[in-house]
Amino acid sequence: MNASGINNSVVKAFTLLEYFSGSKTQWGVREMARHLGVHESTTYRLMATLESLGVLYKNPENDKYALGLKLYDLGHRVKVFETLVQLSHPELQKLSDEIEETVHLGIWHKDEVLMIDKVEGEKGLRLNSRIGQSSPIHCTGLGKTLLAFREDCFVDILFGNGELEVYTPFTLSSKTMLQENLKLIRNQQFAIDRQEFELGLICVSVPVFNKDGEIIAALSAAGPSDRFKESHLNNYVSILKEGADRIKNKIGNFKAR
Amino acid sequence: MNASGINNSVVKAFTLLEYFSGSKTQWGVREMARHLGVHESTTYRLMATLESLGVLYKNPENDKYALGLKLYDLGHRVKVFETLVQLSHPELQKLSDEIEETVHLGIWHKDEVLMIDKVEGEKGLRLNSRIGQSSPIHCTGLGKTLLAFREDCFVDILFGNGELEVYTPFTLSSKTMLQENLKLIRNQQFAIDRQEFELGLICVSVPVFNKDGEIIAALSAAGPSDRFKESHLNNYVSILKEGADRIKNKIGNFKAR
DNA sequence: AATCATTGTTTCACATAATGAAACACAAGG
């Protein structure tokens, strides 16, 4: 192997696999060799090897290769949440240290926000949130962030009947109000929840994108309203955004769902 | 590379990945090396390479490796139905040639039967089924087969309220009748639909298992009731079963869903 | 029909790059 200890053949194999996408599902050997920048002979043997493993599938009609069932199988063994959490957790820790408040990581799951990780601040007054908990989309920082950066139609799917459950006097109670707020969130790239779900609880949230610009999760910092001064919020947001960027670099172009 | 043209490093990489399973999600380097029968040094470099690609993820707490998000990503790019169809299609062709009737391949999709492949018989009177069509579970041969070999709870999930939509006078209209029929199907390892969905249409169906014994799809032969004599059915069933076995050998331990 | 330009595939000499033994650094446990 080369000096750095990286196995070149394995790297080649996976960069080859990366070329298969939704828009280009079939590749011939020489065609792939040109794009890969690897000799056609080598490329052929790589693809033949992958086919013998079931990782690629060779279409007997045109001798072109497509991704095979073995990859499907392996891909479904991955513990997604766990991995996402493990990659993000160190960042949550940093954010919580810096902001000195509780930081959450949430994803879209079954039309609610599922909190998949949390690092508590050191302060005495804490939240009673817990990992694994689901909360409504329309009245939480995480939820509104996740919704704001998805396709517009989700607002209709979720709130087509116009019913937004009200939790506090501050809850956005109409679809129009929510849509205005979502527009604001898209513009400023962060969401604020001012006691919309729970009285006395304020929360700022930013999106976590993958390298393809798709929203994967949302980060939030939350705390009691008398500690969460308006003057702090901008600072919190910029810190959270840096964290989201670092997570982006770790997860690459990971796709959720 | 070795004489056969197979790239050894790539084979090692994937046999290594195969060791990750639902029950054993984390592997240390030396531990893996022992099971693989590959030198620990080599194993380490393999795993380090895979980690740098995002295929493996190294847990910083215990230095053990788990499957990473890259695999998740790749796995979800696989056109599952297409591959399943491409592997099965030649067998469907053979079955149709032998039985001289239309043969279908169906899978469970969104609580219905999705017909993902079809080979028409040469006979004049044909069915108006088409690939991509979804049909009800409880009154089709494919559907009842798929249901019979899944966990019992699915009957309750689908028909918990006791409502079975009736299509013809022959449709099984109560949950109890359906459950009795499912028991019979499990016993004799095939299902018959005698005009339960469409008047004049008879259909025999057998399960397609993977090598782990999980049901992946169902095969059926269908035709008009005046051509589908009772005396033929047993013969059709045994032919279909052989086809299902050959498909099993092609798909290996492929897991659906 | 015949030519041309593709394709996937195989061969073979060559040098790169993967290999295994041993040593290293760091932990945890007795």
Place this chain on the structure above:
DNA sequence: CCTTGTGTTTCATTATGTGAAACAATGATT
């Protein structure tokens, strides 16, 4: 404080993957 485990690095050796060229088969163009 030694022992035993771990992940990791080093280095000489040679197995192993590589690229140029040739082969066989296909489809399009002339």
